[in-house]
Amino acid sequence: MLKKKVLFVFLLCLVILTQAVQPTKAEGSFIKISVKEGYAGKVKSGRGFPVQVTVENSGADFTGDILFNFASSYNSNGAxxxxxxxxxxxxxxYSLSLPAFSEEYYNNNTQVKQSIFLYKGSWKDDHEQAFIGDKKxxxxxxxxxxxxxxxxSEDxxxxxELKVMATSNQIETIVLTEEMIPDxxxxxDSLDYIMIDEFGISKLKNTKQQAILKWVQNGGKLIAGAAPNAAGSYGSLYQVLPMKPDKEVLTDTKFFQATPTLPPFKDIPVFVGQLDKGANVAVKSGDLPMVVHKGYGSGEIWxxxxxxxxxxxxxxxxxxxxxxxxPMLKGTSTFQFQKGGPNPFDMLFNEFAEVNEYFASSQFSIGQISLFLLVYLLLLVPFLYFLLKRLDKREHAWWIIMGVAFISSVGIFVIGAKDRIAKPQMNQTGIYKTENGQLNGFEAVTFLSNTGGDYQLDFxxxxxxxxxxxxMMPVNDGKRYAVLENGRKTNSVTFPNVEYWSTRTYFxxxxxxxxxxxDINLSYENKKLSGKIVNHFPYDFEELYIWSGGKKIKVGPVKSGESVSVNExxxxxxxAGPYSQGNSYKQPTSxxxxxxxxxxxxEYAAIEFLYNNSQSENQPILYGYTKDSVxxxxxxGKNEARKGLSLIYQTLNIQTKxxxxxxxxxxMLKNHINTIRGGIINDMTGRRNEMELDDGExxxxxxxxxxxxxxNRKLKELEITWQxxxxxxxxxxHKTGTFLPLPKSHTTIKEHLDQYISEDGAIIIKLIKAGQGDPLVRMPELSIKGEINS
Known part of the structure; x- marks a missing residue:
């Protein structure tokens, strides 16, 4: 009978506990979540994209947080x-933007069953709620x-015709609507170009208009077509257009002569007006500008x-x-994947951010440890022996030696760990290029915890x-590693449950x-570089350098608002532009x-990830180091010990005689490779003129x-060597648009050289790789001889 009563009580408790738990999960089941990711469901792997979130509530009033887990690479994830x-x-x-999604991870991980989570109240309270709809x-x-x-476009x-053009030139066209433009x-970030064709930008919310402007400032390329009422149509964008059209005229169509045949119509209506300061004309029809452009931040407006x-x-x-x-579709300045290449976030972490995780600490050298052991073994032990023997207290030797050993160990620990015990430490490392008064680049922030618990970084x-x-955290539990939040004045990332003396990095x-x-005023004549540089940054630079080719010249320190003279x-x-000799993979010991x-x-990352991905001409750079953080x-809630270091560079436009x-x-030639078909497996093989390529063109x-x-140059000889x-x-x-075959591994051309070098100094060599052989391809080596006509 007693056993039956015990069994009854046990079952009753089990039912009560089940009923107590169930409402927590069921409470949010009246919430339905629907999502539209990217642009018509499409995103660019490794690039930011918008998410439209529709929330339907068929129950009581609800306030809470939704967490969207993401993985920027196989080893990096968050929410x-x-x-x-x-x-x-x-x-x-609602709408939000995610920093990246990794195709390589989500395609290979079938264990990710859910990446969207709903919480009642703050996610920090961990009151997870059930919901219906999209879970991933x-x-x-x-x-x-x-x-x-x-x-x-309005239609x-x-x-x-431009859609057909884009498909044949490896350009993915995306028809945008007002709803697709994020705030x-x-x-x-998933877009390389935005084209506007008689679309009413002014009808967009101001946050969306500003998003487009800031996208251009961060390296995007905007292509703006003419409109009858540009001032009213373009809204906030009108003020930054390189030309302010104020009259309509007819012009002939001969400026389309780059095509195989001229248009069947003789003239078209155009809208022209005053050019902005800094605007350049790329295409003309007589004296009328047909295509103009100017830089805006790190991007361009055409x-x-x-x-x-x-x-x-x-x-x-x-x-x-x-x-x-x-020229409107020449290249982009956006850091991105190469087809088949390594993940850019893995590259950026390994080649730049990882070194930020080294923290200074108090250390004993081998000599100091050897001296300590020498004192301990040769002096302390014999000294105690003779002292205690003389005092006839040798029975106390065991606890005195143990006590000295214990106190010494505690002392060694305190000296070595004092920096880690007192307060958390934080390293900041940044690399930036400055263009038109704006800094663009990459930042890494790493902290070393002094206690366990949650750590929130505010930016x-x-x-x-x-x-x-x-x-190594699983991506389906991103909230356990890092959670990103946008605020009105600051953005933050929270790292929950950080262990003692552990590092976390955000980059x-x-x-x-x-x-x-x-403000650079330099001239170069007879191998002498002279002039003055004024620092208009709010930062003090501990050292400035000029970098041309593989040479670096030390200029000296300069404080904010001060100047430094150059005479080298x-x-x-x-x-010419800088190039890096490769990165080091040594393990530092001090x-x-x-x-x-x-x-x-x-320095390596600044060249590989910024300079080589920019639209800069083949120009040298001025760069410097500052301990001020950008x-x-x-x-x-912490009083952290911080250490910052930023590299900032600016291209040099030097008056040269x-x-x-x-x-x-x-x-001395800046180079890059454009993929017609195929893919770049690896363009960072360790040698400047080698790449690993798929078969293709x-x-x-x-x-x-x-x-x-x-x-005003005269070219006399062009040598091309390949292996x-x-x-x-x-x-x-460039004159005929045809390609001259190079059947011999060493070719010398001495006639009509100007036909093979464009007006802006570009040489283009087509590579066609066939056969399933070694992917390693050595780029052709060039030598150009000529003279300058003064």
Whole structure:
């Protein structure tokens, strides 16, 4: 009988406990969540994108947080917070932007069953709620080797010829609607270009208009077509357009002569007006500007005097071809994947952010430890022996020796750990380029905890769109590793349950507007560089350098608002863009080696991730180190010990006077490769002129140093040398548009050289790789001889 009573009580308790637990999960079942990710469901792997979130509430008033888990790479994951307030019986639509989604992770991880989580109240209270609807983001991925072109038009059919052009040139076109435009620039990160064709930008919310402007400032390319009422149509964008059209005229169509055939119509209406200061004309029709452009932050704004989608231009069969070869679609300045290449976040962490995790600490050298042991064994033990023997107290030796050993161990521990016990430590490392007064680049923030618990990093004074550093946490539990939140004045990332003496890293793209610049007034003549540099940044630089080719010249320190004079003799006849000799993978054994390794990696990353991905001409740079941080970071509720180091560079446009003969080797030529078909497996093989490529077709582009490209030059000889099998090479004739085959591994050209070098100093060699052989391809080596006509 007693057993039956005990069994009854046990079952009753089990029922009560079950009923107590069930309402917590069921309480939110009246919430339905629907999501639209990216642009018509498409995103670019490794790039930011918008998410539209619709929340329907069929129950009581609900206030809470939704967490969206993401993985920027296989080893980096976190969650982004969206706070919602949905009254009873209502339906609301929200938007947020995620920093990245990794195709390589989500395609290979079938264990991710849920990546969207709902919480009642704050997510920190951990009151998870059940809901119906979408439980996981499932975007489609745009090919990594493609560029993305977003089209804003009153009728996308007007741009049908440009859609055909884009497909044949590895450009993915995305028809944008008002709802797709996010409220911040991070959501536009998946786009390389935005084209506007008679679309009413002014009808967009101001936050959306500002998002487009900031996207351009961060490296995007905006292509704006003409409109009858540009001032009223373009809204906030009108003030930054390179041309302010105020009259309509007719002009002939001969400026389309880059196409195989001229248009069947003789003239088109265009809208022209005053050009802004700093605007450049790329295409003319007589004296009228047809295509103009100017830099804006780190990006560019291109503007046409003609409508992009009006008839009869929109129906001309060669319109797409003309647009494809126009300068408007030359390259992008956005850090991105190469098809088949390594994940950019893994690259950025390994080559830049990881070194930020080295923290200074008190250490004993081998000599100090040896001296301590010598004193302990040779002096303390014999001394105690004779002292205690004399006092006839030898029975006390055991506890005295143990006590000295214990006190010594505690002392060694305290000396070695004193920095880690007192307060958390924080390292900040940044690399930035300055253009038009704006800083754009990458930042890494790492802290070393002094206690266990939650750590919240707050960021202000700039934009910082980062991702958590490498971790082994499962992606379906992102809230356990790092949670990102956007506030009105600051953004934050919270790392829950941090262990004692553990590091956490947050890194990614960062920018700051109105940050200042260097005022540079330098001239170069007879290998002598002279002039003055004024520091208009709010930062003190502990050292400035000029970097040309593989040479670095130390200029000296300069404080904010002060100037430094330059008077250096160089070994180069001309100055060119910088190139890095490769990165070091040594393991530092001292603080001095850590500091040296950090600067080495910062310089390498600045060239590989910023300079080589920018639209800068082949120009030298001025760069410096400052201990001031561009992005302000704080650990909430902690008095952390901080250490910052930022590298900031600016390209040099130097007044150059050259005369006489010159010889240019390929190490003074800025280069990049454009994929026509195929894919880049690895472009960081450790050697400057080697890459690993899939079978396919590629254009290898080399650029003359900026000052040579603009001078009155006479070219006398062009030598091209190449090595390897399963690859054929040909040289572009810019005048005829045809390619000259290079059947011999060593080719010398002495006639009509100007046909093979464009007006802006570009040389293009086509590579066609065939056969399933070694992916390693050595790029052709060039030597150019000529003379300057003064």
């Amino acid at each position: 982004k917070v969206l706070s919602i307030d949905v009254p009873k019986g209502s339906k609301k639509t 983001l499932k975007p489609k991925y745009i090919d990594q080797g493609s560029r993305t072109l977003g089209m804003l 996308s059919d007007r741009l049908k 911040d620039e991070l959501g536009l 503007q046409t005097a003609f409508s992009l989608g009006d008839e009869p231009l929109s129906s001309w069969k060669d319109y797409g071809h003309w647009f494809a070869v126009s 202000s004074k700039g934009k910082f769109y980062g991702v958590p550093g490498s971790s 990614g793209q960062a920018s700051k507007q109105n940050a200042g610049q260097f 003799t160089m070994q180069q006849d001309y100055l 603080q001095q080696e850590v500091d040296e390794l950090k600067r080495e990696k910062m 992005i302000k970071a704080d650990i909430k 050259l005369s006489g003969s010159f010889t240019i080797k390929d190490d 590629y254009d290898y582009v080399l650029e003359l140093p900026s000052q040579l490209a603009k001078m 390897g099998a399963n690859v054929t090479y040909s040289l572009l004739n």
